[in-house]
Amino acid sequence: MTMPPIQAHSGSRQAGVAIIAVLMVAALVASIGGLLMLRQQRALQQLEVRKDSAEARAATWSVLQLVRLTLRDDARLAQPDHMLKPWAVPIPEIQIENGGLSGRLIELNGRFNLNHVLSTDGKIDAQGLAAYRQLLVNLALPAQLADALERSWPTQAKNTPLQAVVEINELAKIDGYNAAVLQRLEPHLVALPVSTQINVNFVSAEVLAAWMPKLGVSRAEQVLASRRGKYFASVDEFAAVVPAQLRGDIPQAKLTVKSSFFWADMGARFGSVFLQHRALLDRSKADMPTVLWMRRIY
Structure with a gap:
């Protein structure tokens, strides 16, 4: 006489187990689906980063070639190198599609x-x-x-x-x-691969006074103040503003008004990627400046 209630209880229990199993399967499917979606999003993000990085590297190389052409054309003019030249002015970021480019040339013969x-x-x-x-x-x-x-x-x-x-x-x-x-x-x-002359249009007072210790930093600053708003067209023009009693100490053979070595700093921003590279350029031997090395600095 107790069998029917037992059967009803057993049926309810099986139904409950079935519902729990369905919920567990649904939760598992949802988890797998979420994981797959997350992986897909990450894959797309990585693909986008790789794409932006490739564009940034290509843009950096293009900027480097433009810089080399600029220095080549400047050298063909056979004029003194000085702080008033267009290439001596840093280039602020130029906006382009999906990014921007910036750069500057750093003269090194003054160091x-x-x-x-x-x-x-x-x-x-x-x-x-x-x-x-x-x-x-x-x-x-x-x-x-x-x-x-x-x-x-x-x-x-x-x-x-x-x-x-x-x-x-x-x-x-x-x-x-x-x-x-x-x-x-x-x-x-700076560390340059060959012996170099010092460009008096870029040299600092501290470096000039290193080669002319009797001049001292203070008087070196006064001498170099003469290039503000203009530049020294020759070493003789520089020597003319040095105190007469110290002109015999001028290391003429070590001085110049030309520059051969430069750092080219180039920044490229695309999407979330920002790359900054530095290249050492030498225009002392060839018509087109030689890239001695190039490396990422950021």
């Missing part, structure tokens, strides 16, 4: 070439080392950093000629050359 500390036979050059020591003093940095450089030239190998420094960041391996020191040196120092 102290670290490799002046080396002679042509791969040994420490006494005059270059003395000038570097004076530069440190002019920048309120310890003169002993020059001695540390001499003792631990970045690529020094025993019984072999010293090799040229590629980048001033190599100095970070030497005791005393911390981030603050390198930051102080950066606007005045």
Whole structure:
């Protein structure tokens, strides 16, 4: 007499289990569907980033070629290089479809070439080392950093000629050359692959006074003030504004009004991607400036 209630209870229980199973399957399907959708969105985002990156790289290369053409055409004019030239003015971001481009050329012949500390036979050059020591003093940095450089030239190998420094960041391996020191040196120092002359239209007072210690930074600033609003058309024109009693100390052979080395900084923004590259350009040997290296800096 108790069997019918038992059967009714069993049927309800099976129905409940079936409903739970259906809900679990529905939840699983929804989870899988959401996961697939999320993966698809991520795949599309990655595809968009790759597309934007490719466009940014292509645009950077195009800007680099334009910069090279600009420097080539400028060299053909055979005129002094100075701060008033169009290429010396940074280019603000130019808006283009889905992005923007920006860039600037940084003249390097006005800086102290670290490799002046080396002679042509791969040994420490006494005059270059003395000038570097004076530069440190002019920048309120310890003169002993020059001695540390001499003792631990970045690529020094025993019984072999010293090799040229590629980048001033190599100095970070030497005791005393911390981030603050390198930051102080950066606007005045560069490492170029060959011996270079100093462009008096770009040189800083600290670098000029490094090669002319009797002139001093203060009087060097007064001399260089003459190029404001114009420029030195020749080294002789520069020499004419140096105090007469110091003209015999002018290192004529080390000075010029022409520039051969430049950094080209190029920024490209497409979508969510921003790339910034730097290239070292040399226009001393060929009609079209040579790209010595190019690397991403951001």
